[in-house]
Amino acid sequence: MAGRVLDEVFTAGAEGIRLAGDWTLRGLDECLPTLRRALATVPPDARWSLRAVRRMDSFGALLLWQAWGGRWPAALEADDAQRAIIGRIENASARALPEPPRASALDAVALLGKGLFAFAGHLSGFVALLGRLVLDLGHLLHHPRDWPLLEISANLHKVGVKAMPVSALVGFLIGVVLSYLSALQLRTFGADAFIVNILGMGIIRELGPVLVSVLVAGRSGSAMTAQLGVMRVTEEIDALAAMGVSRSLRLVLPKVVALSLAMPLLVLWTSAIALFGGWVSAWVELGIGLQFFLRALPDAVPVANLYIGLAKGAVFGFLIALVACHFGLRVKPDTESLSANTTASVVAAITVVILVDAVFAIATRSIGLPL
C-alpha cells in the first residue's frame, strides 16, 4: 500500500528524480516514512523535476529543502510558483525560532528565591486584604446604609443552606464509623457508657468544626475563588471599580461575613447529625438507648466545648472565605492561572484551618475539659 503511494509522488530514474502528485501535508501523510528514506538515498548532484507536481505546500517544500541539504540543486525543473514556495522555506530558515534556555544549577536558586518572594507576596497581599476588610467594617459602622445585605443573604443561602445536605450525609457517616470503631474497643473493657464521652467530646469540640471546614473549603472556597477569578478574566471587577464601587465591600465582605455566620450554624447542624449517627451505631452495637444518651451527654461534655466548637466554626469560616477571595483576586486572565489559584485556594484554606485548629487546641487546653 505505502509503496504504491510512494510511486505516485516520487520516481528515481536514469534522467534524475521525478516528483509528481500532491506534495502537501495531507497528500504525503501516508507514505511519509518510506518517502523520507527514499529522499535520503538521492545523490546530491541529481537532477530534480517538479513538472508533474500538482500541489505543493510548505511542508512538501520543507521536505525537499531538507533533501537538498539547505541549498538549491544545480539542475532543477520547477515553475515560478513552486520556486516561490521553496523560496519562503529558504527565507524562513534564516529566521529560526530562538532556542529555549537550558536549565542550570543557578535556576534552582532562582526558583527558590522566586518561591520565597511569591510566598512573601501572598502574605502581604493577605494582610492587605484583611486590612481593607477592617477599613470597610469601619466605614460600615459610620454608614449603616451601605451594608451589602442583599449580597450577604445571597451568599448565606449559597454557602450555608445549600451545604446542609452534603454536610449532614458526611457527618452522619463519620458519626457511625467513629462510634462503631470506639464501641468495639470499649466493649473489651466493659466501658460501654463512655461511648457518650468519646463521641460528645470528639465531635463537638474537634471533629465537627474541622470536618465542616474541609467540606466548605472544597465546596464554597473553590467556588468563591473561581467566581472572582472569572470575574477578573471577564473584566467585571474592573467594571465595578470603574463605577466607583469598592470591590472589597461588594465582593469580599459579603462572602466573608456570610461564611463567618454560616459556618457556626453548619457546625451545629453537622455535629448534631454526627452525634445522631454515633448514637445509631452505639444503639446497634452496645444497646444504648436514646434517653440514656441524651441524659449522659451534658454530664460528659461541659457546655464550654460547644462554645469552643462554634467559635472555631466562625473563625474557620472567616479564614476560608478570606483565603478564597485572596486567591480569586490574584487570578490572571488565562486558564492556567485560574486552575492554579483555585487549587492553591483550597489547599491553603485547609492548611490554615488545621494550623489554626492547633492554635485553638493549645489556647483552650484548660477550658471545658472535665477532671
Add this chain to the structure above:
Amino acid sequence: MSERATSDAVVCLEGIVTRFGRNIVHEGLDLTIRAGDIVALVGGSGSGKTTLLRHLVGLSRPAAGRVEVFGEALDAGGAAARLARQRRMGVLFQHGALFSAFSVAQNIAFPLRELGVISRPEIDRLVALKLAMVEMEPAHAPLMPAELSGGMIKRVALARALALEPELLLLDEPTAGLDPDRSASFIRLIRALHRELGLTVVLVTHDLDTLAQMATSVAVLAERRIVSHASLADTLAYDHPFVARFFSGLQARCGQPRGAGAG
C-alpha cells in the same frame, strides 16, 4: 483529493433551517461558494452569520438542510474521513481562541503535532515559516497569549489556522478590535496569503473597509436567508432595505471623499 478543477463548489449550503428555541434564525437558506473566492458574509446583529460559520465547521448542526464542504456532506464517511475533511479547513475565531496555557510557538505547532508524522525540527521550521507569513518575529515565539496585544493575538490565531495549509479559511470578524492601521495590514496579509496559497476564504464582518478591500463577492444575510450573493458593485445596486442601510456609509463614501458619515 482530486478537486484540482477549481471552479466547483467548496461550500454548498442547501435549505438550511436553524432554530434557537422558538427563535428561527435561518429558514431555507442556500449558499454556494466556489473555490478561490473571498466571500464576505454580512448581515445585521443576530442574523446568524457566526452560526452559519459554525455550521460549516461542524460545531453546530442545522435543524434541517444540507451542509456540503469540498463536495461531500459534512457528516459523510467515518471518523477518519471527517477528521481529514476538518483538517482542510482553518478557522480564525473572533477572539483568537489561543490556548492560554501554550506559548505562541506551541499554539501554532499544536495542529502540526496532532498529526503525529512531523519531526520536532521540522515543526519548528514550519512554525518559524508561519510566523514569518503573518509578519511576526521569531522572538515572539516564546511569548504567552496573555502577553500579546489584540492585533498580535489575531495574527497568531491566523498562523495557527494556517498551520495545516487549509484550502478553506473561515474568518469570524477578522478585523474587529484592530485599529485602522493594523486592520489594513491584516487585510493585506490575508489577501497576500489568498494569492499565494490559493485559499477560499469566507469571512464574517461588519467593517465596510474590510469588506470593500478584501471580498470578491458579498453574501447578504437578511430575512433568514441569503438575499443576494454577488460582487460588491452588484450588491450595492441591489434594491433591498437592509442592503441600503448597511451599505449607506460605503455608498456615501464612494460618492464623496472621506469624512461625512464615517463615525
